[in-house]
Amino acid sequence: MSCKARQDGFDATAKLAELRGEKKNPKRATEKHFRELWIPKWSEAFRARIKDLTGTDRFAYRIAVTRLKGDPKPWSSDATMRDNLPGCSIGFLTLEEMWATMLAELTKTPAGSEIGRLAQLLKAAGLTAPQQVAVPSPPTAGSDAALEDEAAANG
Template structure:
């Protein structure tokens, strides 16, 4: 089971800055950062989230990913995954579950691998086929 939360911020997602904001080490000028990550940061929300995932899917262990346009900052995607996965609050709230970031590049590469030449039934599918045919790759 794979559960995905989307953060489609066009400038990208700075994993280090957001984690520092969550920990209270950096101020967010707009609003409390935890509100955008409540299912992994707040124990009450996390428990309700996990209960709902189990109610709907029948599984209590799952992969949780934050989908982003791209990652920003000075660390690699693997380092970002590890930093968030090992944070005590996130690790406790997602106990037994895997955590990762999922970038548009990851999604585009996966889509490219699975494309066929049979005309797609959607505009985005057809666009993806044409981009692949033009050798425009992730």
């Protein structure tokens, strides 16, 4: 599990284009954020460590994101990632999916984590909804996220 928790969301299409060199990242080289997927020596070490811990070198690699934008499907079929993580599935896990699972599995026994307890209290108070309550807000003007969005929009 890799976490990419940006409040403005994760654009799967744009990030894959950056990894492939089809689009420039306005800041840091994108492959540095995805070393275990994109750089062979890192993926070899990553797979070896997973095998040491679990006994298998086949696993599901998930990128946890606040909100998913763009098309996630090409990530699972990208040749570089498939070569670097052979036999492994690659995909995304959104905060919405995590929250829905958490709500569905809640019991009345006090949760062992702060987020679990918060979820219990929000659910008990009737403050959860089966559908999106509000459109996610854009990044704050002048923030790094806003500057990245502007750069992406301007190509």
